[in-house]
Amino acid sequence: MMDENNSTALCGLQFVNKERWEAMTHNKERFLRNQLKDPRHFPNMNQAVAESWVRSRKLGVNPLDPLCCKYLDSKELKIVLDKNKLLIDITENLFNSFKKLVDSTGYLLYLFDKDGVLLLVSSLLYQNTEYDWLVGNPGKVCNESTVGTCAHVLSMRYKRPVQIIGPEQYCVALKNMIGSAAPILDENGEVIATLVLNQELVNPILDSNYQTLCIHTLGLIMAMTEAIQVQIELEKNNRYVRSVNSDLRLAYDTLEATLDCIDEGIVNVNQTGQIIRMNRHGLRIFNLESNQIANRNIREFLDENSCLIDFLVKGEKTSVEEIIRTNRDEQSYIIDIHPVLNQVTCQLTGAILRFNHVKKINAMVNSRSGAMARYNFADIIGESMTMKKAIDLGLRFAGLQETILLSGESGTGKEIFAQAIHNKCCPQGPFIALNCSALPRDLIESELFGYEAGSFTGADRSGRPGKIELANGGTLFLDEIGDMPLEIQPVLLRVIENKQVMRIGGRSYKKVDFNIIAATNKDFERVMAEGLFREDLFFRLSVLTIKLPPLRERENDVEILSNYFIEKYCRKIGRQVPRVQAAAKKKILRYSWPGNVRQLENAMIYAINVSQDNIITLECLPDAVLREKSGELNGKIATEREPSLISMASWEKTAIQMALMRTNNNIPLAADLLEISKPTLYRKIKTYNIKL
Incomplete structure (x- = not known):
């Protein structure tokens, strides 16, 4: 069940695309035909709306009812109106201030008390028309047990502003209306009433301008409720001079209170x-x-x-x-x-x-574009000493002002580590990631630094901030930093040193404050020796360095991770966890996993989907895993062939590969291990076409 205090489930301020609109309509039709028993598990459903549908059905609300509802008798109504006199007077004056807007647009403004009793309605525009039922009179009872799911019902239940569209409302009579509601709270935060604005749906509903207008109507209702709350509080504490009661003065004061909110x-x-x-x-x-x-x-x-x-x-x-x-x-x-x-x-x-x-x-922008870090250190799985050491360094470095460099092979989890460090030191700030190898050279500068309006052909009219500006107050994660173009490196170094950035085409610097985490799978000694990366930038980025170990060096973590990935994926697809046959388990543990954790996860997903009888056999593993024979290079020199049958060139190539593997492609260390110079090692790597 959804937490009733979870405001994120009721935002309502999201644009409706074609897919979501069609899904909502389809869901409603299926639900009314009893084809959809529990809408809470259906895609594109607002969970608050779905739960209200279920409650409405249990309460016996007829979705085809024309909303005649029930009314309080005259004695009950008088008690309710007297109890809410101050609220009604303040709201009525506010309604009068917006009378021209309401009458010209056809909007309907309602005031309901906390029990769903109609206290006030703004317009008589729909009376004596086919929508006469929509207006109603004071005393009309409109709660979840009489009208089902609608904006003011959810608004009062969750104490949050709510906007729901046509098919989301339970009763078919409201299918062509958009409801925007906001609760009116007392000084203790309890609901005393709710304000509602109903507007008729127009075509096309998917037009962005129309949707923006709908969002603004919710903003209007929120501002009006704020104004009402302020006015009630002022009246209770005698903060307004009682002589200032004219409609004009009240309208002006209401506008002032609204703007100040x-x-x-x-x-x-x-x-x-x-x-x-x-x-x-x-x-x-x-x-x-x-x-x-x-x-x-x-x-x-x-x-x-x-x-x-x-x-x-x-x-x-x-x-x-x-x-x-x-x-x-x-x-x-x-x-x-x-x-x-x-x-x-x-x-x-x-x-x-x-x-x-x-x-x-x-x-x-960052929130809507998903620029948020999802992982924490608790999400990093592994019991090996090498991984625990890396996690310990990450925890110690988090919160420090110095830059952090994560080094490791592809698939070792560098971005997950970066997100965990970010969530440890500044979880409220943005996490902006930029893959330096994934962008064309002519775009990476504008992506990183942003640009002013008219800087180049195709630029946005109002300009655009770069990743550095968007990372202000948070973390900038530069993945594959070794592939950053050489000509941009001195500009990045200056930004890191001065914490100021200038957009392309700009005339002044902007102050920025952010943490930098860089990641690479390259040997920087070789990259700098080849003149592809500045030493001063490397030293500035690698103040604090964390080396993430490859999977083959993580002791028993292969077994732990493989079991975790199998259980995680089976839980995702709703399938029973399969048994891993002994031969398959042996192969999984002995394989070198050159693609590291990423390759292991993909292999487990593949094995689950091709397995039969809920058993993962050796044949279920991917071909790349099965093709690696025991005699191939797998952390050991091949031993199946006789030394006399192996050429000196093969021995030399194998020795170089072994040295590079043991040193994680660190050229100086590998050269020392082989007792040869670095230039000689580079030459032999090129001769034997060894991939780093």
Whole structure:
């Protein structure tokens, strides 16, 4: 069952793509036809909605009912209305402030008490129409036992804002409506009522602009509930002067309270940039008091290269990134510009500017793009001494300011280690990973440092932050660092040293604060000897180094990991864990696993899927595993052939391979082991075409 305090399950603020829309509709049809007994296990289902469907069915709610519902009798209704008089009065005045909006759009605003009794409805627009049932009168009881799943029912249950769309609502009568609801809480955080906005679905529902509008309606409801809560608290504590009761004054005060509840800077300016008013958060951004706004111009706080005023003069609706300078410091903000026109003359009078700190936007982008670390040290499996030593170093290095270099063969789990280190030292920050070998050389610079608008053909109009900016406050993980282009390396070194970054096409540096973890499977001695990597950058990246051991050096970890992967995959697909035949187990333990943990996991998944009678036999293992014979190189020199039948070249090649394997491709160590010079070893590696 879902935790009722789990807000992430009820976000509602996600765009509906075609796949999810079709899935929701299909799920609803199957559920109504009793083909879907438990919708909680079906893909693309909101768990809160699915659980409410199940409860609604158990409560006996008829999904085909036209929502006539039941009403309180006059005596019961009077008791409820008297009890909620202050709440109703405040909400009614707020509804009147939004009357033009509601009447012109066809929206319906409702106020329900904590038991689902309708206290107030905003519009009579639908009365005497086919939607007359939708309006209702005070006293109408609309809770989960009468109408089933709907926005205000879930909002009150989970004490969170909720928005649900057509087919998610239990009753078919609501299939063409979108419900947005937010709870009204008392000083103890308990629900006393809920505010609901219903809007009719329009086609196409998948249009991004329409979906954005739907998200904004939920934001409006949230702001209105905040305003109501503030007003109730003010009334209870006599903080407002009782003489200021006119509708105009109440509307103005409600607007002020609403704006102050928004955690974004809202600034009203005229077309020349003169500041007219700003909300509380805006005052904090500009380090001003409310009495210091008069005769101040937004130009005072902008960089000399700012283009904000140009957009104000043109009356252009757009978003720009600007640096705001105060007497304290400089901060980057994303500013949304919304022109304001005179309703009579349609002339431009100014604009509303909405300020969001770049850190906040970056955090949202990282969250939506999956830039989060999932693994912790507890998730790393292994009992070998070499792995325990690596884990111990990771725990000790986490939280230190120095850069960390993870070295190891492919498949040894370098990124998992990086995520575990990040979650140990700064779990709230972003984890930004960049594979230096996976991007074309001409794109890696813009990916790493970002770019300003118009820097090159095809660039975004408003520019784009790079991985370094997105990692601010968290960790930047540079995978396959040995493949970073040589010409970018000095720029990266400067960023690491100065903690400042300049975008491509930019004119000023931005301060950044992040941890760096780099990873490589290359021999840096050889790479630097070939002139492909700067020594100063290598030394800066390898202040703290952790060597991850290959699987063949991890003692009994092969058996532990193979059992873990078998159980994990069987649990995922809902299958009984198979028995591993002795011959197959022997092969698994003796195989060298050149692809390390990644290859072992893939081999176990393959074996499970080809096994029969719930037994993994030797034949179930992949061909690559079966082809390795006991006489092939597997951590030992081949012994099946007679020495007299092996050429000197073969002996020499085998000896080099053995030395490289034992030293994990470390050229200096391997040369010492073979008692030859490094240049000689490089030459023989090239002669025998040995892959490192």
